[in-house]
Amino acid sequence: MSEAGNTNNQELRFHAIGVDRLRVINDGAGITTLVAGYGCPLRCKYCLNPQCFEQKHPVKSYTISELLEEVAVDDLYFQATGGGIVFGGGEPLLQADFIHAFRAACPKEWKLYLESSLAVPEKELLKIIDDIDFFLIDIKDMDPEIYHAYTGQQPDRMLHNLKLLADHEKADKTTLRIPLIPDFNDENKRKQSVEQLQQIGFSDFDLFEYNVSLALGKRI
Numbered sequence: 001m002s003e004a005g006n007t008n009n010q011e012l013r014f015h016a017i018g019v020d021r022l023r024v025i026n027d028g029a030g031i032t033t034l035v036a037g038y039g040c041p042l043r044c045k046y047c048l049n050p051q052c053f054e055q056k057h058p059v060k061s062y063t064i065s066e067l068l069e070e071v072a073v074d075d076l077y078f079q080a081t082g083g084g085i086v087f088g089g090g091e092p093l094l095q096a097d098f099i100h101a102f103r104a105a106c107p108k109e110w111k112l113y114l115e116s117s118l119a120v121p122e123k124e125l126l127k128i129i130d131d132i133d134f135f136l137i138d139i140k141d142m143d144p145e146i147y148h149a150y151t152g153q154q155p156d157r158m159l160h161n162l163k164l165l166a167d168h169e170k171a172d173k174t175t176l177r178i179p180l181i182p183d184f185n186d187e188n189k190r191k192q193s194v195e196q197l198q199q200i201g202f203s204d205f206d207l208f209e210y211n212v213s214l215a216l217g218k219r220i
C-alpha cells in the first residue's frame, strides 16, 4: 500500500481561497485549474493575494472527493491538452499532506503543478516532491537583506528547499520566477540572483516586473 493509502484521506481537507478554471499557465502546459490555498508564511509588501492570510476572507474547505468532483468537470480538457491542477495560494505546501493524497486519488493522466515560495520546512516539500510534474517557484530576490525587507522572513528555508529540488533532479522541471520589485531590488541585483541560481543548477527563469499599483490598489 502506498503512503497515501495509509493516510485517512477522508480527514484531510484543503482550505482554499478560490478555484479558477480554464487557465493556461505557460506554453505547453495545457489547460489547468488553479486551486489556491489559504495561508502563507510570508508577508510580501506588494502581495496580490492578501486574502490568503486575512481571517475575514471566506475560505472553502474540501475533502479529497469534494475537490475531485469540483475539478473533474474539466477532465476532458486536462487529458486532451496535457493539463491538470495547479496548487497555488498563498502557500500550498502548508497543505502538502492533502496534495500528496490528491495525487494518489486523481487520474494519473492529470499533471500536477505547484506554485510555491518554498518558505516551509523541508519535510513539507519532501512529502510531494515526486508527486509534482512541474514547479513554479517564486524567488523574490536571493539577497538575504532584500528578501527579508520584502517578505518579513529570512530566505533560509527557500534556499535550502531550492537545493533539495536540485538534488532530487527537479531543476529541469522548475521555472524560477524572479521579479523586479520597485524600491527593493534592481536589474543588477536580479542578475546576481540569476547567477546564484544558475550555480545551484537552475536554468529556466521567468523575469518580470511587479505591478505595484495593482497590489496597492487591492488594499484601498
Ligand code: SF4
Pocket (backbone or CB within 6 Å): 040, 041, 042, 043, 044, 046, 047, 048, 049, 050, 052, 089, 090, 091, 117, 138
Ligand atoms: S508569497 Fe505570495 S501569497 Fe504569500 S505574501 Fe508573498 S505574494 Fe502574498
